[in-house]
Amino acid sequence: MRAAIQVLSATMLNVEFITGNLGNGFIVLVNIMDWVKRRKISSVDQILTALAISRITVLWSLYIVISIFSLYPDAEVTMTTVRLANLTWVISQHFSIWLATILSILYFLKIANFSNSIFLYLRWRFTKVVSVALLMSLLLLSLDILVSNIHIDIWMNKFEANVSYSYKIKNFTHISKLLVLTNSMVTLIPFTVSVTMFFLLIFSLWKHLKKIKHIAKSSRDVSGTAHIKALKTVFAFLLLYVIFTFSLFVHLWSYEFGEEILFKYFCPVGIIAFPSLHSFVLIMGNTKLRQTSLLVLSVLRCKIQGCGLLCL
Template structure:
């Protein structure tokens, strides 16, 4: 029974990785093609593209970490290799979270409607606000890498002193827990920012609907639709990231972390669901990407049915 569950989880992992990779690669391809065709790219498309690239890197980093910890725990890794694996995961995860947070800020500033002077000032400078937010997050990334490097050196030096050789086993449990815990704590900041944007969007929508009722207007207009779409995008990100966050925490505190059991694979499966599933949420939530995706699905369907795409 345990072998069957493990097989199901491994199959799910493979499907999640393939689907996540294809979804993010599709976003990058569509936006680059539009960029080449029109000789320009909008700011929101820049965010989508860089976010998709970071998600591809995160998926590759997660799969690499999974292989090392689950299937190659008996090989010997050098200090440099351990540092590369840890930092690559930290960097890709950082940009994956913060770019999604910048997307939430973008939606909030573009769609919400408040009369506050500070809000209006920021609303007129959306691109600058998002860019400054991303640049400021690099300070946290620098701190994260600094902590990881320092703790890795301390942990490995301690292991070498006890084991009398200059390399360590790739099941580096303490190092893995350190990286997971550090990143999990630091990414609470962008999560809090996105949650704040979500609550402010709800408040903005409530005020908008209240004004419409007062003016005896219809219950649905362009602004209401935009609010609802933005809320759907942000709340989906929050839900998926909550699952991702809880999965990281469970890995940190899992007493069976070194064992190749189904529980550990379940954590990896839920972890991969975030960068994989969120890519399709973004595709379906963006008109241009959604149209390109539906056109591709229609073309593939025609090819599989042996018909020409131009047919009726």
């Protein structure tokens, strides 16, 4: 039973890893090709491209770490490996969350409809809003790296005093908990901003629906459709991030219970789902990416059908 669950979870993990790289790679490729063709790139495409690149980095760093510690749970880990793995994880995860948050802010400013002077100012100064958000994110990134390195230094000093370990860590999970807790506290800020944007979009949609109640409805409510599409995208991001965080904490703390919890084998699947599945949410929520993906799928289907006919 346990072996079957391990095989199933490993298969799901590999499928998510491959599809995640394909989805994020597709976003990067389409936007770069469009940029080369048109000699310009929109702010949305810039954010999506940078977000997809950060997600690819997150996928590879997560997949490598999960694979190593799943196959070799008792392997010795050097301090250099800990620092390098943590730095890669913190930077890639940081930009993955912050860029998705900036995308949520963009949806809010471009789609929501408020007469508030502050909102109108922010809408017209979106570039400055992005610059300030990125600057704040860099300050928080520096703080995250600083605190993480302090935790690592304390952990290293503790084990240097023990000659049996001699500059090496025997159990990686303890330091991992501290680093994940630190990173989670920092990423709580952009997550809260995204939740705020989500509820403000709901409020804007409610106001819009209330307004058009007393007006003759057109055949197509463009603003309402845009609100719903943005809400779906932001909600998917929030849901996947909650699953990601929950799976990550359960995965780390499950090692204290040994082999008793079978659910822990599916935790890596939940962890990889965030950077993997969110890329397809972004593709379906973007008109250009969605149309290009449908075109690619139709071409592939024609080629497969063509090959099948040739074989016959």
